[in-house]
Amino acid sequence: MLDLLIIGGSAASTAAGIYAARRGLNFKIITKEFGGEVATSGEIGNYPGTGMTDGIKLADQFKEHLKLYKADPEEGIEVAKITKQEDGTFAVAAKKDGADISYQAKAVIVATGVHPRELSIPGEKEFRNKGVSYCTTCDGPLFSGRVTTVVGGGNSALEAGLMLADIAQKVYVINKNAAFKGDDVLIKNLSLKSKDKVEIIYEAQTMEIIGEQFVTGIKYKDKDGNEKEVKTDGIFVHIGMIPNSGIVPDNVEKNPFGEIKVNVKCETNIPGLYAAGDVTDVPFKQIVIAAGQGTTATLSAVEYLNRLQ
Template identity: 70%
Template sequence: KDFGGEVATSGEIGNWPGDGMTDGITLTDKFKKHLEQYKVDIEEGIYVEKITKQEDGTFCISTQKGNGIGMAADKMPDGKPDSLKCDYIAKAVIVATGVHPRELGIPGEKEFRNKGVSYCSTCDMPLFTGKTVTVIGGGNSALESALMGVDIAKKVYVINKNAFFKGDDVLIKKLTSQPKDKVEIFYETGTKEFVGDKFITGAKYTDKEGKEFELKTDGIMVHIGMVPNSDIVPDNVEKNPFGEIKVNIRCETNVPGLYAAGDVSDVPFKQIVIAAGQGCTATLSAVQYLNSR
């Protein structure tokens, strides 16, 4: 759908071998230019809706656009008239769809998305230079977002539903040592509603005693975790309780010919370099699978 995925929205990246310190946009651009050196068809802006394994062992890839955009647009999976159209047919598929930000699911969230509510601090924090910004979350992403706000915003509120942060100690110490007139932290606080007019103006919260209060703000950064983009795989593909696709050391799923790589899989550590390594593993496994048929 979008080239680069979550990597493109990353800020500073210091763990990509050979590059020292870089950023998500620069690294994504390098990836794309490298890919373009090969004879590979790149189709952007296409949202895959479902992958279905057919009786002949091939995979039907149905997209949201459909209507003839792919090489097999008129073929129906298994000949069923109520099935999705196959826009692409493949003998093997590698799912490297990554993750997307988890939403709070509260009133006003969808209405004010991109109207003051953001899930990407690297993209949108600069919009609130000299203003008041609220960061919701308690992990590393929230901590990094709040520290970014310290350098940019006039005031930073941090809303943590837990009694403590769950990120790296160095980030926690750096944030909690900020003066209170710059950073104000609310622990054991739940976010109930986003409010505003054309744009966000504030949010309603409840403290650990159930008392409701409202904080005025110019922008809100939501960082409460990520959700794997795994809904597109066949229904019989095994996943863990978090929705991540289960793979073995070869990046194989329980469905022959279907592979998963990167953050969408159940790999324990979510790092760019690990995702790249899994991509290589999945590709070699897929080639071996195809050569054996």
């Protein structure tokens, strides 16, 4: 029986694991793949103490920090469901390499993050990994010297546009709104790019992704309702995220977006079950905030475990 099981593999779970190790808990960190959304981020300049870095480097630093405490995350674990048992402990059903496995713990921290929201238009699923991508950091370099399209209007779309502007022949940015909703510095930097290099299409509703073996274009309706098409080799979708909250017990309180509701101590409405990072209803989705929540969740779990004794 573990004292604490931490589910997730990014900033929140790293901080939770460091504090669990320092408190001498019997714990594990399990995740499908370490890195999370941090690893897919481009340039990062707002995480204290790291200066200018990138997502892959920061994720590697997280893993190295855990190694200092012999708290290496167990990867390749797909969690199916968390159940609170009659004795107050938790059973966690999971799979590894297709085989059923389970964990038992007195307390659990859910730090499972988010996954990309899809456009839900014809052609999207058919051309996934055939020109459609949800990670510009991962797949952008494959489109060096080619025509690319970014769909979205927030920070991640702006960052994608900036990255592709440095390597692609041409970048279209399709924004359904009349203006971007990201940081001013990103909006300014994208606007400074050559108009021949970056073309922004506002108030456009994506309709269909087209192609043969690979993507060849994307159709959209402009603000006047006219259907148009952009010829493109790659489409990078950045329209928001969906929380990975389906594994928690059915009676865990969530907001209308599916985010797990937590209080200032990262407690859910179920004693012994905590949540941290982007999977929660914390208003600002930032790496440093996720790390702080991971710390808070472990310290709250320590208080809970002490009361059990």
